[in-house]
Amino acid sequence: xxxxxxxxxxxxxxxxxxxxxxxxxxxxxxEKVAKxxxxxxVLVAARTALRAFYLSADRLLALPEVPPAVKSxxxxxxxxxxxxxxxxxxxxxxxxxxxxxxxxxxTSLEAQMDALALKSPALAAEIVHAMQSGLTAxxxxxxxxxxxxxxxxxxxxxxxxxxxxxxxxTARRLGLGDRDGEPQPA
Amino acid sequence: MxxxxxKAPPKDKDRGAVSQLGEIVRYGGPDAGVYVAVSIGAxxxxxxxxxxxAVFGVAVLLVGGWLANKWLGAYIDVxxxxxxxxxxxxxxxxxxxxxxxxxxxxxxxxxxNG
Numbered sequence: 001x002x003x004x005x006x007x008x009x010x011x012x013x014x015x016x017x018x019x020x021x022x023x024x025x026x027x028x029x030x031e032k033v034a035k036x037x038x039x040x041x042v043l044v045a046a047r048t049a050l051r052a053f054y055l056s057a058d059r060l061l062a063l064p065e066v067p068p069a070v071k072s073x074x075x076x077x078x079x080x081x082x083x084x085x086x087x088x089x090x091x092x093x094x095x096x097x098x099x100x101x102x103x104x105x106x107t108s109l110e111a112q113m114d115a116l117a118l119k120s121p122a123l124a125a126e127i128v129h130a131m132q133s134g135l136t137a138x139x140x141x142x143x144x145x146x147x148x149x150x151x152x153x154x155x156x157x158x159x160x161x162x163x164x165x166x167x168x169x170t171a172r173r174l175g176l177g178d179r180d181g182e183p184q185p186a
Numbered sequence: 187m188x189x190x191x192x193k194a195p196p197k198d199k200d201r202g203a204v205s206q207l208g209e210i211v212r213y214g215g216p217d218a219g220v221y222v223a224v225s226i227g228a229x230x231x232x233x234x235x236x237x238x239x240a241v242f243g244v245a246v247l248l249v250g251g252w253l254a255n256k257w258l259g260a261y262i263d264v265x266x267x268x269x270x271x272x273x274x275x276x277x278x279x280x281x282x283x284x285x286x287x288x289x290x291x292x293x294x295x296x297x298x299n300g
Contacts, residue, residue, distance in 0.1 A: 033260045071290075079283060084275065
């Protein structure tokens, strides 16, 4: 106390304000750095998921047992995950729609997957897993700045086939259906 | 059953300032170590009669340098992660698209199948 009191007397108002400003700057920079580190972690996870998706998709697209509609959906997912600009546009539209999908009626792709699951459960499980990886990569790569990405991610994991189809339809609505007008990857 | 003799924990007076700073770094990370070291250094300098403005200037330089290093490091990490992702997309992704370009069915856009 004997040491601190004389020191405190020497500190004038300007000095105290300067110290407070320095503390504020320290806090702001720490927040920014934490945000950047979260972004980095999400991008690394996106790359891991994308690598797994490419591996599965490459294999499944070559298998004759996989129904053409499922192959088409997988192929479109490869296109969406490969083209970052187009993926970002699809992501913006898709995020608004994904929450409403839970109570929607079953889609044709889901019906085809159900039929495939009866015939070949292992193959159906592999396709679902590939779609989950693709959706994970798609959501993480495009939503790494979005605080709400976690909710979208969880919703996408619950119903991967339905949401993969929603993503595909969103992409087609935004122009992926037009081969000639297809944006090229950067 | 005989218990093995335990070493008595070192008393506070036995531990030097460096090892105490090491403990702080261990629990609070390198940030805590830097801030505690700068704070102690600043208080020590003020207690020894150093001019407040000079102490503040040096503290700002040290803390600012540390923060700039952190920010730049984190920014470079994000940039590298983006570059790795892009490399995977343009390499592997493009190859798959080329290899399986016949797999896509032209469905009417905006409508669901079935």
